[in-house]
Amino acid sequence: MKNYVLQTRILNDTHTGVHIGTVLREACEEWNIQDKKPALVTDNASNMSIAGKEASLSPHIKCFAHTINLTTQKGLKCAGAVRLLGRVRRIVAFFHRSTVATAVFKEKQRLLELPEHKLKHDVVTRWNSSFDMLERFLEQQAAVCASLLDRRLRKGASDMHTLSEDDITTAEEMVKLLGPVKAATTVMCEEEQPTVSVIAPLQAKLLDHLKAASEDLTLITEMKETMKRELEQRYVDVQQVLHKASALDPRFKKLPFLREEERDATFQCLIQDGLQRLDQKVLRSHHPLLHTAVGSTSQYKGSPGKSPHSPEDQDRTRSVSAVAPVKVNLHDSATLPCSGRCSGVVTWTEFSKPTDALAECDQTSCRSKEGYQMIHDQYLKGNFSLIITDAHFTKRALYTCDCDGKDLCDVKLQIEPSNTTVQMEPGESLVLKLDMSDPVEVIYNSTDTAGPSSDQICTVYGRSLQCKSEYTQRASVTSALELRGVTPSDSGVYTVMDKRNEEVIHTYIVTVRDVQDSEIWKRAYEKGNSDGYQKGVVFGALAVGVAAVAIMIGVFFLVVFPRVRPLMDSCVQMLRSNDSSYRSQSEEKERGQTPTSNDVSQS
Numbered sequence: 177m178k179n180y181v182l183q184t185r186i187l188n189d190t191h192t193g194v195h196i197g198t199v200l201r202e203a204c205e206e207w208n209i210q211d212k213k214p215a216l217v218t219d220n221a222s223n224m225s226i227a228g229k230e231a232s233l234s235p236h237i238k239c240f241a242h243t244i245n246l247t248t249q250k251g252l253k254c255a256g257a258v259r260l261l262g263r264v265r266r267i268v269a270f271f272h273r274s275t276v277a278t279a280v281f282k283e284k285q286r287l288l289e290l291p292e293h294k295l296k297h298d299v300v301t302r303w304n305s306s307f308d309m310l311e312r313f314l315e316q317q318a319a320v321c322a323s324l325l326d327r328r329l330r331k332g333a334s335d336m337h338t339l340s341e342d343d344i345t346t347a348e349e350m351v352k353l354l355g356p357v358k359a360a361t362t363v364m365c366e367e368e369q370p371t372v373s374v375i376a377p378l379q380a381k382l383l384d385h386l387k388a389a390s391e392d393l394t395l396i397t398e399m400k401e402t403m404k405r406e407l408e409q410r411y412v413d414v415q416q417v418l419h420k421a422s423a424l425d426p427r428f429k430k431l432p433f434l435r436e437e438e439r440d441a442t443f444q445c446l447i448q449d450g451l452q453r454l455d456q457k458v459l460r461s462h463h464p465l466l467h468t469a470v471g472s473t474s475q476y477k478g479s480p481g482k483s484p485h486s487p488e489d490q491d492r493t494r495s496v497s498a499v500a501p502v503k504v505n506l507h508d509s510a511t512l513p514c515s516g517r518c519s520g521v522v523t524w525t526e527f528s529k530p531t532d533a534l535a536e537c538d539q540t541s542c543r544s545k546e547g548y549q550m551i552h553d554q555y556l557k558g559n560f561s562l563i564i565t566d567a568h569f570t571k572r573a574l575y576t577c578d579c580d581g582k583d584l585c586d587v588k589l590q591i592e593p594s595n596t597t598v599q600m601e602p603g604e605s606l607v608l609k610l611d612m613s614d615p616v617e618v619i620y621n622s623t624d625t626a627g628p629s630s631d632q633i634c635t636v637y638g639r640s641l642q643c644k645s646e647y648t649q650r651a652s653v654t655s656a657l658e659l660r661g662v663t664p665s666d667s668g669v670y671t672v673m674d675k676r677n678e679e680v681i682h683t684y685i686v687t688v689r690d691v692q693d694s695e696i697w698k699r700a701y702e703k704g705n706s707d708g709y710q711k712g713v714v715f716g717a718l719a720v721g722v723a724a725v726a727i728m729i730g731v732f733f734l735v736v737f738p739r740v741r742p743l744m745d746s747c748v749q750m751l752r753s754n755d756s757s758y759r760s761q762s763e764e765k766e767r768g769q770t771p772t773s774n775d776v777s778q779s
Contacts, residue, residue: 353396549563
């Protein structure tokens with residue numbers, strides 16, 4: 177863990193909560209970090225509580241080491257503890273101020289073969305010094321008693337009295353009571369890594385330690401009740417924050433110190449927080465065809481100067497878990513590997529459901545839920561692998577294998593995204609399989625020559641569908657998303673993405689043919705050509721017939737008619753002369769004149 181000091185201010189005015197809060201608020205505004213929701217860590221002083229509210233800084237975490245100190249101080253103020261500490265303090269002070277007593281004490285230590293440790297004197301404001309004084313006094317009790325009984329010290333220690341047997345018993349019980357509290361203080365003084373995740377487990381452990389027992393001495397019972405009451409009222413307002421911090425710490429990820437309903441509530445809260453953060457992300461780089469990876473850097477704002485976060489420090493960012501995932505195809509079987517030594521019960525669970533055993537094995541047999549399997553022969557050989565018979569998206573999770581509650585393996589199951597290439601005709605419907613019931617979003621990447629573009633077109637949650645306005649009339653959802661009436665402009669990459677986990681689950685590369693390349697168009701064209709040919713033959717034959725008739729008529733009038741015309745004219749004249757003779761004879765008959773022989777001969 178690295179610490180950076182952004183600002184140091186001198187407070188010339190009185191250290192009231194309002195004044196301190198104003199300074200904190202101004203510092204956040206000056207460094208432009210108020211939108212990053214900075215936390216506030218202080219001691220338990222009342223002016224600091226007021227300062228946190230005045231600066232609107234949340235969460236406000238009070239120092240746990242200081243909290244332990246205040247809690248233990250309450251217990252040490254019990255009358256019996258005050259009397260016992262006073263007597264021990266007087267004895268220690270006597271040996272500290274007398275050189276003769278110190279010499280005699282060292283002599284007795286050597287004779288009794290005790291460690292040559294000095295007695296410790298406590299500091300009233302530091303409870304752990306009182307614990308150290310009692311612990312050292314009990315260690316050197318024999319040497320102290322022998323020294324006080326020595327003739328050389330009788331005169332100087334005439335008013336000194338060694339502790340009674342009851343006092344010694346009480347001191348021993350006090351050391352047993354305060355020992356775990358001292359250990360908790362030591363843990364919280366760690367400076368190598370953040371300790372906020374340790375507060376909730378330690379508080380729960382201390383509260384359990386402070387439960388009164390029937391065999392406790394009266395003073396110990398009184399001290400436990402006082403300390404327990406004081407500790408229970410701490411961190412009530414930030415309890416959820418502390419539980420989430422512990423859940424994100426691999427050491428406490430199963431939250432064994434909480435009740436089942438509290439664990440479930442904490443995990444659900446973490447999931448909701450994660451979803452909110454995912455919804456706020458704008459840039460994604462889930463698939464090489466979707467987005468070009470873009471590295472974003474935050475511009476450091478505030479006072480001039482170099483950002484305290486150097487590039488080297490930014491490069492040290494690591495994932496919370498370095499668990500290697502097991503990747504399988506949808507509906508394939510998956511084997512989650514784990515091996516080790518365990519003579520007890522090996523149990524597989526999901527990380528988010530630590531009380532729900534999926535499979536477990538012991539020395540006699542194995543038991544598992546439907547869809548999960550452990551093999552007993554492999555268990556006996558130290559192979560604790562879990563077999564998932566049908567891997568689908570609902571089983572994507574971080575799985576934990578433990579031996580009698582001790583963590584052995586953490587394995588993450590991932591489903592490989594499916595890839596489908598689709599070639600379509602204009603006017604057909606594009607069907608996108610969703611493969612899961614959780615919320616998904618469909619992202620469309622255009623492959624248009626005008627330039628690539630990416631856009632979220634639809635979001636599906638169960639049977640609920642929300643699409644952009646240009647897709648609303650064309651889209652519908654059942655078990656799949658259907659996009660009706662595709663056109664060549666709909667060609668591109670369609671990615672179905674798990675919105676909650678922000679993972680690609682299916683990618684469709686869609687090509688809609690152009691009108692000229694469409695099979696439908698080709699068939700229509702060929703059919704049109706065939707029909708046109710047939711019609712052309714008919715009309716061509718008719719035209720040839722008409723042309724032949726016209727040619728024959730032309731040849732007749734131009735060649736034949738001129739040659740036969742004289743013959744025709746003579747025939748006409750002959751017909752006309754015959755017609756005149758006939759007419760004259762007819763007229764004579766009508767007049768009653770009989771033609772003479774001369775007339776006849778002439779005719």
